Amino acid sequence: MTRAEALVGVRNVSKRFGATRALKDVTVDFEAGRVHALVGENGAGKSTLCGVVLGVHAPDSGELLLRGSPMRLDSPAQGAGHGLVGVAQELSLLPAMSVVDNVVLGSEKRRGPFVDQRANRRRVEALMAEHGLETPLEARAGSLSVADQQKVEILRALGRESRLVVLDEPTARLAGHEAEDLHRTVRGLAERGVAVVYVSHFLNEVLSVADTVTVMRDGRIVRTASADAETQESLVEGMTGRHIGEIFPPKPPAPVTDAEVVLRVSGLCSADGDFSDVSFEIRAGEILGLAGLVGAGRSELVHAVYGAGRVASGSVELGGRRLAGDVAEALAAGVGLIPESRRDQGLVGRRAVLDNTTLPHLRSFAGWAGIRGTAERQSAEKACRDVGVRTASLQQPVQSLSGGNQQKVLFARAVLGELRLLLADEPTRGVDVGSKQAIYEALNEMARAGCAVLLVSSELEEVIGTCHRVLVMRNGRIVGHYEDADMTAANLLAASFGTHDAAAEAGGAAGGVEAGDAAGADEAGAGGVGGVVGGVAAAGAGAAGGVEAGDAAAAAEPGAGGVAGGVGSGGADGADEPGAGVAGGVGVEVDGPGAGSANSAGGAATAAGAGAGVAGGVGVEVDGPGAAAGAVEVSSP
Amino acid sequence: MMIAQSLPVARRYGIAVVTVALFLGLAATTDGFLSQANFRNILDQQSALLIAASFATITMISGGFDISAASVYVVSPLFALQVENSTGNAALAVAVGVAVGLAVGVGNGLVVTVLKVNSFIATLATSFMVFGAGFLVSDRSVLRASTDAWPSIARTRWWGITTGAWLAAAVVAVAWILLSRTRFGRHVYAVGGNAEAARLAGVPVARVKTICFALAGASAGLAGVVSSSRSLSALPSDDFSFVFGVIAAVVVGGTSIAGGEGAVWRTIAGAFFIALMINGFNLHQIDPIWQRVIQGAVILAAVSIDAWSQRRAL
Numbered sequence: 028m029t030r031a032e033a034l035v036g037v038r039n040v041s042k043r044f045g046a047t048r049a050l051k052d053v054t055v056d057f058e059a060g061r062v063h064a065l066v067g068e069n070g071a072g073k074s075t076l077c078g079v080v081l082g083v084h085a086p087d088s089g090e091l092l093l094r095g096s097p098m099r100l101d102s103p104a105q106g107a108g109h110g111l112v113g114v115a116q117e118l119s120l121l122p123a124m125s126v127v128d129n130v131v132l133g134s135e136k137r138r139g140p141f142v143d144q145r146a147n148r149r150r151v152e153a154l155m156a157e158h159g160l161e162t163p164l165e166a167r168a169g170s171l172s173v174a175d176q177q178k179v180e181i182l183r184a185l186g187r188e189s190r191l192v193v194l195d196e197p198t199a200r201l202a203g204h205e206a207e208d209l210h211r212t213v214r215g216l217a218e219r220g221v222a223v224v225y226v227s228h229f230l231n232e233v234l235s236v237a238d239t240v241t242v243m244r245d246g247r248i249v250r251t252a253s254a255d256a257e258t259q260e261s262l263v264e265g266m267t268g269r270h271i272g273e274i275f276p277p278k279p280p281a282p283v284t285d286a287e288v289v290l291r292v293s294g295l296c297s298a299d300g301d302f303s304d305v306s307f308e309i310r311a312g313e314i315l316g317l318a319g320l321v322g323a324g325r326s327e328l329v330h331a332v333y334g335a336g337r338v339a340s341g342s343v344e345l346g347g348r349r350l351a352g353d354v355a356e357a358l359a360a361g362v363g364l365i366p367e368s369r370r371d372q373g374l375v376g377r378r379a380v381l382d383n384t385t386l387p388h389l390r391s392f393a394g395w396a397g398i399r400g401t402a403e404r405q406s407a408e409k410a411c412r413d414v415g416v417r418t419a420s421l422q423q424p425v426q427s428l429s430g431g432n433q434q435k436v437l438f439a440r441a442v443l444g445e446l447r448l449l450l451a452d453e454p455t456r457g458v459d460v461g462s463k464q465a466i467y468e469a470l471n472e473m474a475r476a477g478c479a480v481l482l483v484s485s486e487l488e489e490v491i492g493t494c495h496r497v498l499v500m501r502n503g504r505i506v507g508h509y510e511d512a513d514m515t516a517a518n519l520l521a522a523s524f525g526t527h528d529a530a531a532e533a534g535g536a537a538g539g540v541e542a543g544d545a546a547g548a549d550e551a552g553a554g555g556v557g558g559v560v561g562g563v564a565a566a567g568a569g570a571a572g573g574v575e576a577g578d579a580a581a582a583a584e585p586g587a588g589g590v591a592g593g594v595g596s597g598g599a600d601g602a603d604e605p606g607a608g609v610a611g612g613v614g615v616e617v618d619g620p621g622a623g624s625a626n627s628a629g630g631a632a633t634a635a636g637a638g639a640g641v642a643g644g645v646g647v648e649v650d651g652p653g654a655a656a657g658a659v660e661v662s663s664p
Numbered sequence: 665m666m667i668a669q670s671l672p673v674a675r676r677y678g679i680a681v682v683t684v685a686l687f688l689g690l691a692a693t694t695d696g697f698l699s700q701a702n703f704r705n706i707l708d709q710q711s712a713l714l715i716a717a718s719f720a721t722i723t724m725i726s727g728g729f730d731i732s733a734a735s736v737y738v739v740s741p742l743f744a745l746q747v748e749n750s751t752g753n754a755a756l757a758v759a760v761g762v763a764v765g766l767a768v769g770v771g772n773g774l775v776v777t778v779l780k781v782n783s784f785i786a787t788l789a790t791s792f793m794v795f796g797a798g799f800l801v802s803d804r805s806v807l808r809a810s811t812d813a814w815p816s817i818a819r820t821r822w823w824g825i826t827t828g829a830w831l832a833a834a835v836v837a838v839a840w841i842l843l844s845r846t847r848f849g850r851h852v853y854a855v856g857g858n859a860e861a862a863r864l865a866g867v868p869v870a871r872v873k874t875i876c877f878a879l880a881g882a883s884a885g886l887a888g889v890v891s892s893s894r895s896l897s898a899l900p901s902d903d904f905s906f907v908f909g910v911i912a913a914v915v916v917g918g919t920s921i922a923g924g925e926g927a928v929w930r931t932i933a934g935a936f937f938i939a940l941m942i943n944g945f946n947l948h949q950i951d952p953i954w955q956r957v958i959q960g961a962v963i964l965a966a967v968s969i970d971a972w973s974q975r976r977a978l
Binding site: 333354355357358364366372373374375376377378382386387389390393397398440 | 841845849850851854857860861862863864865867925
């Protein structure tokens with residue numbers, strides 16, 4: 028690794044927006060050739076700090092140094108002139124233009140007045156080769172997967188000879204294996220001497236990909252430390268001043284077995300092929316989790332239950348009454364939805380908090396002269412107070428609130444409806460730890476009041492920490508059902524990736540899990556997870572051996588990997604994301620990219636990530652795009 | 665926070681402030697402006713435009729763009745006068761005129777929601793059809809009122825003010841209340857602001873859009889009737905200029921072409937801003953050719969200032 032050198036220095040910078048002090052006396056160095064992560068809750072000042080470095084915000088006081096000499100940035104264009112570029116959280120590609128056109132946009136090579144397509148293409152090809160980022164050149168940007176779009180976005184930044192790249196929440200919309208790809212890209216950037224500033228809410232990701240971590244809280248820097256020296260617990264503590272164990276409030280008591288079945292879904296099939304033959308029940312007061320990979324058909328299923336998706340066959344019954352598949356009917360029957368994307372599907376951004384809270388319930392405020400304003404306002408006020416929406420007034424446009432508060436407005440909307448069934452699709456995505464906690468409380472509160480809750484989440488930790496039971500979906504089918512002690516990250520992951528059968532066969536390792544779980548202590552639990560993961564990998568390799576004799580030798584190693592893997596994913600602490608958990612076993616098999624490099628074992632294990640899990644999968648079931656990715660992954664480190 | 669809370673008030677009501685300023689400016693500088701006759705005249709002249717523009721505002725907030733108002737405005741009185749000429753029943757004729765507009769509006773709404781055609785294109789296409797129907801129904805000639813009842817629709821004076829202006833006030837009030845006080849109004853904002861979120865909140869998106877077009881059509885029909893009652897006749901043409909006046913009033917008022925934002929009061933302010941400006945030109949005897957140039961520049965300035973202030977307001 029190159030010796031650290033401060034490319035950009037931030038010295039005693041403060042920044043104020045109106046009465047809000049976004050940055051207070053911030054001093055930090057961003058070094059060439061290193062990945063420097065910024066973590067903190069929403070509003071801690073991460074984005075403002077990035078903005079100062081990129082020239083988006085001018086600091087009120089303090090100064091910026093470029094290689095030690097003072098630098099003044101008045102605009103992002105000046106920042107870009109110094110090679111300081113950002114990749115935004117929301118992609119800014121032109122979807123109808125080709126990858127080449129997007130990458131060279133604004134810096135097209137020309138011959139006379141005409142764009143020289145061939146030269147541009149060569150330039151992009153050279154960039155891709157140099158950085159090992161492969162995407163189809165002529166494809167329309169809009170037709171690419173989110174991960175590929177992100178690559179295009181990064182290529183665009185690199186095309187401007189960047190010396191510092193800011194990535195703001197780059198993996199927020201990526202599936203596990205796509206995030207792994209991105210992590211490799213990020214590491215690659217750093218190895219080429221680029222200073223990378225990496226903002227993320229996913230702490231395990233931060234620990235695995237970053238060299239240095241800066242923790243921010245309330246506009247101040249809490250500390251800057253080597254990633255090796257941090258754990259998820261220490262980061263959360265730094266960000267919130269609270270301990271990680273306090274994030275999940277105690278679950279409400281599980282419903283008694285004769286509690287009323289609120290929702291019964293039988294043999295439901297999508298008309299668009301997104302899911303098929305789905306059956307399950309939820310009782311009053313029960314929180315049922317729905318886990319699985321992005322694209323497994325979970326959101327589509329939720330929409331179908333809500334009456335907003337097209338159904339080919341099967342039935343949805345609420346309290347014994349069959350729903351016909353119409354949103355208005357579902358609402359009237361007491362079904363509420365917190366949609367996956369609050370911006371695109373949930374809120375009308377420019378309208379007031381009040382309007383957004385009461386939108387589906389206006390009928391109940393109808394009076395002879397239109398809406399009864401006082402009654403509406405009082406109800407909305409109460410609902411917002413109940414779920415802890417923080418807003419200056421109900422007349423505030425909802426888009427002016429923070430992400431967490433916007434999400435709470437959707438909960439206030441749900442609470443207002445006196446729900447019998449709440450469908451919450453990724454309700455904590457992109458919100459800070461404090462808001463997450465409030466959202467878990469709101470979910471629990473609803474369950475305690477007798478509401479049935481269906482929680483869709485890609486964060487396994489969240490599913491395990493809040494649900495009574497969990498279903499796992501893969502390729503549009505329900506492939507697993509777990510409760511109590513079976514509800515482990517390893518089981519859920521294995522089912523999500525389709526390596527579950529292998530885990531069952533690897534009896535010894537599976538036993539290891541249970542032992543670990545029963546012990547309950549943090550360390551033992553982590554070991555247990557690692558154990559199973561190793562087991563999965565071992566079984567996978569074993570099966571592969573059965574099919575292909577050539578791999579038999581390899582089978583022994585993953586087996587061993589299982590043990591070491593326990594340590595590895597223990598470091599990453601409980602697979603709360605697909606990549607991390609499955610990691611361990613193969614991480615070692617591939618000859619510890621982890622163990623070797625400067626990172627902690629935990630970090631490295633995650634880096635080896637999905638590849639490992641999927642590699643196990645390759646052996647057992649030769650299916651899915653994951654398999655191919657896994658094969659590549661295993662050989663590449 | 666102080667700034668953030670006090671400035672938006674000025675920004676929010678910017679168009680009203682500008683209109684009042686223009687009023688005061690004209691009152692101070694222009695002879696003959698501050699007279700009852702002049703105001704009555706302005707009110708009467710604006711009546712047809714206000715009737716159509718208040719519901720055009722609602723359509724635009726719902727995310728629709730309706731340019732068929734001009735064709736309905738031209739053609740509805742042709743149908744109405746044919747009925748009036750043959751039956752002598754003015755009330756029936758008014759009903760027919762409004763019904764023609766309603767029918768065109770429902771058609772527009774269905775084309776936009778069922779066939780999913782962009783509303784600008786859809787209403788452009790229906791405009792040509794309606795203009796053509798006007799030539800057919802009138803046999804390409806001017807139609808004149810045959811009863812005394814027809815002119816009395818808009819020309820009767822109550823307390824000095826014409827019934828056309830009273831009618832406009834009533835329509836404006838209905839549109840205003842509908843948009844700001846009712847469930848339908850909230851649905852209009854939701855559909856225009858984020859149609860998918862509205863759908864998932866149980867709002868019948870297609871129905872709301874269709875109703876918006878239907879009401880806009882009916883109001884354009886009524887506007888045409890009021891206008892022909894004022895002029896005692898109706899002439900077939902394919903003149904789009906009426907709808908440009910309507911859109912100018914809506915947009916100068918600050919209602920967003922992108923949908924989701926706006927208000928009926930804004931359109932009223934926008935309409936009077938333009939009307940006062942033209943009135944001022946006339947009283948100062950400015951060459952009508954220059955009036956157009958200045959009018960265009962002022963509209964551009966008003967819209968730019970509004971766009972700028974709304975951007976800053978975030």
